[in-house]
Structures are given as structure tokens and as C-alpha cells.
Amino acid sequence: MESLVILISGRGSNMQSLLEARAQIDRVTVISSNPDAMGLETARNYGVETIVIDHRSYPDRQAFDTALAECIDAYQPKLVALAGFMRILSDRFVQRYQGRLMNIHPSLLPALPGLGTHARALQEGIKIHGCTVHFVTPQLDHGPIVIQAAIPVLPSDTEETLATRVLQQEHLIYPLAVRWFMEDRIIMNENHVEVLDSSICEITLY
Numbered sequence: 119m120e121s122l123v124i125l126i127s128g129r130g131s132n133m134q135s136l137l138e139a140r141a142q143i144d145r146v147t148v149i150s151s152n153p154d155a156m157g158l159e160t161a162r163n164y165g166v167e168t169i170v171i172d173h174r175s176y177p178d179r180q181a182f183d184t185a186l187a188e189c190i191d192a193y194q195p196k197l198v199a200l201a202g203f204m205r206i207l208s209d210r211f212v213q214r215y216q217g218r219l220m221n222i223h224p225s226l227l228p229a230l231p232g233l234g235t236h237a238r239a240l241q242e243g244i245k246i247h248g249c250t251v252h253f254v255t256p257q258l259d260h261g262p263i264v265i266q267a268a269i270p271v272l273p274s275d276t277e278e279t280l281a282t283r284v285l286q287q288e289h290l291i292y293p294l295a296v297r298w299f300m301e302d303r304i305i306m307n308e309n310h311v312e313v314l315d316s317s318i319c320e321i322t323l324y
């Protein structure tokens with residue numbers, strides 16, 4: 119049985135895009151670090167089991183990560199997908215799930231790691247912006263890249279319009295990346311993404 123755990127903290131639109139495309143996945147569980155996350159209700163509407171592990175209930179990052187890992191391990195997921203999960207994870211946690219921990223980030227990494235990517239893209243006069251799905255490694259937003267989608271930054275763009283257009287692309291590429299992994303078409307090998315199915319190379323070019 120192929121199982122996927124999705125970690126969220128808020129709105130959950132990327133989670134929703136994964137739930138829409140979950141065809142090959144037998145069991146999906148959503149874990150939120152925030153009891154008020156909007157995505158929890160969305161997940162329940164899809165009939166998906168939801169769990170809250172409130173980071174504020176734990177004295178430090180290590181204690182939170184330990185509780186989170188215990189919860190995740192009960193489901194023995196093939197993949198853990200971060201979908202707007204806004205907690206920095208400890209190296210120990212990341213190493214525990216090395217090669218089966220993915221993230222979606224709203225920039226063309228390695229450009230603009232961290233928060234506030236759309237405002238920074240505008241401030242820096244970047245002409246091509248986008249989003250990246252990558253495997254998670256201990257260095258924040260630096261893991262091997264699975265797929266990216268690029269969009270032009272228009273002279274009329276504001277932070278909001280840019281965020282909206284990038285998010286539309288996020289909803290396209292994250293389900294693809296997750297499906298490729300769940301179907302054993304890509305793996306993380308050493309510090310690279312190994313493509314095991316040559317037919318997917320063409321789809322990675324946006």
C-alpha cells in the first residue's frame with residue numbers, strides 16, 4: 119500500500135492540488151502544525167484523515183520534530199510532501215526522511231531561498247520568476263531540484279499578481295513531481311535527482 123503524508127501550516131492550496139491528483143496513492147494523511155490552518159477543512163472535505171501537531175505545544179524545535187516524526191512513522195509513508203509547511207525542520211528530522219521528503223518553494227531556486235520571494239523578485243528587478251519542487255536536505259531550500267516552472271515578471275506586476283500566477287504553476291508541477299516519485303520514475307541518489315523514466319525529461323521544460 120502506497121502512503122503519502124502531506125504537511126501543511128495554512129491555506130493548503132498545494133495540498134489540494136495533490137489531493138485532486140492522488141490517483142495512484144492508496145492512503146493520504148494530512149498533518150498540520152497549526153490548528154487553525156484553512157487546509158484542514160479542505161482535507162476533511164476530501165475525506166482525508168487530518169492530524170494537528172501544534173508546534174506551540176512543544177518546548178523546542180527538537181521536541182516538536184520528535185512528535186512529528188513519531189506521528190509520520192505510524193503511517194510508513196513512501197513520501198512526505200511539505201505543502202506550505204512553515205516550520206524549519208531540524209537536521210535530524212530531515213536526515214531521517216532523506217530521499218523521501220519533498221517541498222514546493224515559490225521561486226526559481228537557488229534564487230530567492232527563504233520567505234518573501236515575490237516581494238524580493240520585484241525589488242531585485244528579476245525578469246523571470248517561478249517555483250521549484252525539490253527534495254529537502256539540511257540546508258534550507260537547497261536540495262536537489264525535481265521540476266521548475268517559470269513565468270515572466272510583467273511591468274504591471276504587484277506582489278499579489280505575481281504570487282497568484284506563480285501559485286497557478288505550483289499547482290501544476292507539485293502533483294507531477296509527487297506522481298513521478300510515487301510511481302518510482304524518479305529517486306534522489308546522493309545529492310541528485312535520478313530520472314528512471316526518460317519520457318518525463320521533456321515535461322520538465324517550461
Ligand code: GAR
Pocket residue numbers: 128129130131132133157201202203222223224232233285288
Ligand atoms: C506556497 O506558495 C508555497 O510555495 C509556499 O507557501 C505557499 C503555501 O500556500 N511555501 C513556502 O514558502 C515554503 N518555504 P498553500 O498553503 O496554499 O499551499
